[in-house]
Amino acid sequence: MPQPLPDDAINRELGALPGWVRAGEEIVRTFDRGNFNGSIAFVNAIATAANNADHHPDIAIAWNKVTVRLSSHDAHGLTERDFALARAIDALA
Secondary structure (H helix, E strand, O other): OOOOOOHHHHHHHHHOOOOOEEEOOEEEEEEEOOOHHHHHHHHHHHHHHHHHHOOOOEEEEEOOEEEEEEOEHHHOEOOHHHHHHHHHHHHHO
Protein backbone atom coordinates (compact mmCIF):
# COMPACT_ATOMS: atom_id res chain seq x y z
CA MET A 1 0.00 0.00 0.00
CA PRO A 2 1.33 3.49 -0.81
CA GLN A 3 2.39 5.63 2.12
CA PRO A 4 1.17 9.20 2.65
CA LEU A 5 3.75 11.87 1.92
CA PRO A 6 4.95 14.21 4.67
CA ASP A 7 3.90 17.86 4.47
CA ASP A 8 7.30 19.06 3.20
CA ALA A 9 7.17 16.62 0.28
CA ILE A 10 3.58 17.64 -0.50
CA ASN A 11 4.55 21.31 -0.51
CA ARG A 12 7.53 20.58 -2.77
CA GLU A 13 5.32 18.65 -5.20
CA LEU A 14 2.68 21.39 -5.21
CA GLY A 15 5.38 23.96 -5.96
CA ALA A 16 6.02 22.13 -9.23
CA LEU A 17 2.32 21.97 -10.15
CA PRO A 18 0.97 25.47 -10.85
CA GLY A 19 -2.78 25.72 -10.42
CA TRP A 20 -3.09 22.81 -7.99
CA VAL A 21 -3.91 23.59 -4.36
CA ARG A 22 -4.13 21.49 -1.27
CA ALA A 23 -7.55 21.09 0.32
CA GLY A 24 -7.08 18.94 3.41
CA GLU A 25 -6.02 15.50 2.25
CA GLU A 26 -6.67 16.28 -1.44
CA ILE A 27 -5.10 18.29 -4.20
CA VAL A 28 -7.54 20.19 -6.41
CA ARG A 29 -7.42 22.05 -9.71
CA THR A 30 -10.12 23.57 -11.90
CA PHE A 31 -9.55 23.67 -15.65
CA ASP A 32 -11.41 25.94 -18.09
CA ARG A 33 -12.12 23.89 -21.22
CA GLY A 34 -14.03 26.59 -23.12
CA ASN A 35 -17.35 24.81 -23.50
CA PHE A 36 -19.27 21.69 -22.52
CA ASN A 37 -17.90 19.56 -25.36
CA GLY A 38 -14.36 20.55 -24.41
CA SER A 39 -15.07 19.62 -20.81
CA ILE A 40 -16.44 16.20 -21.74
CA ALA A 41 -13.50 15.45 -24.06
CA PHE A 42 -11.09 16.43 -21.29
CA VAL A 43 -12.87 14.22 -18.75
CA ASN A 44 -12.71 11.29 -21.17
CA ALA A 45 -8.96 11.84 -21.58
CA ILE A 46 -8.55 12.00 -17.80
CA ALA A 47 -10.53 8.76 -17.47
CA THR A 48 -8.13 6.98 -19.81
CA ALA A 49 -5.08 8.25 -17.89
CA ALA A 50 -6.71 7.36 -14.56
CA ASN A 51 -7.56 3.84 -15.71
CA ASN A 52 -4.00 3.35 -16.98
CA ALA A 53 -2.67 4.49 -13.59
CA ASP A 54 -5.32 2.50 -11.67
CA HIS A 55 -5.93 5.67 -9.66
CA HIS A 56 -9.24 7.45 -10.02
CA PRO A 57 -9.91 11.11 -9.19
CA ASP A 58 -13.15 12.76 -8.22
CA ILE A 59 -14.27 14.90 -11.16
CA ALA A 60 -16.95 17.60 -11.34
CA ILE A 61 -18.13 19.18 -14.59
CA ALA A 62 -19.80 22.60 -14.78
CA TRP A 63 -20.30 23.43 -18.48
CA ASN A 64 -16.86 24.80 -19.38
CA LYS A 65 -15.08 23.95 -16.13
CA VAL A 66 -13.70 20.64 -14.91
CA THR A 67 -12.62 20.31 -11.28
CA VAL A 68 -10.34 17.40 -10.41
CA ARG A 69 -9.72 16.19 -6.86
CA LEU A 70 -6.97 13.70 -6.12
CA SER A 71 -6.33 11.74 -2.93
CA SER A 72 -5.17 8.24 -2.08
CA HIS A 73 -8.11 7.09 0.00
CA ASP A 74 -6.53 3.73 0.79
CA ALA A 75 -3.46 5.53 2.22
CA HIS A 76 -5.60 8.15 4.01
CA GLY A 77 -3.70 11.02 2.44
CA LEU A 78 -1.65 12.24 -0.49
CA THR A 79 0.88 9.93 -2.10
CA GLU A 80 3.26 10.09 -5.03
CA ARG A 81 0.60 8.55 -7.27
CA ASP A 82 -1.64 11.61 -6.72
CA PHE A 83 1.11 13.90 -7.96
CA ALA A 84 1.99 11.57 -10.84
CA LEU A 85 -1.62 11.63 -12.02
CA ALA A 86 -1.79 15.42 -11.55
CA ARG A 87 1.24 15.76 -13.86
CA ALA A 88 -0.42 13.47 -16.40
CA ILE A 89 -3.65 15.51 -16.24
CA ASP A 90 -1.68 18.75 -16.69
CA ALA A 91 -0.07 17.24 -19.80
CA LEU A 92 -3.54 16.50 -21.20
CA ALA A 93 -4.70 20.06 -20.59
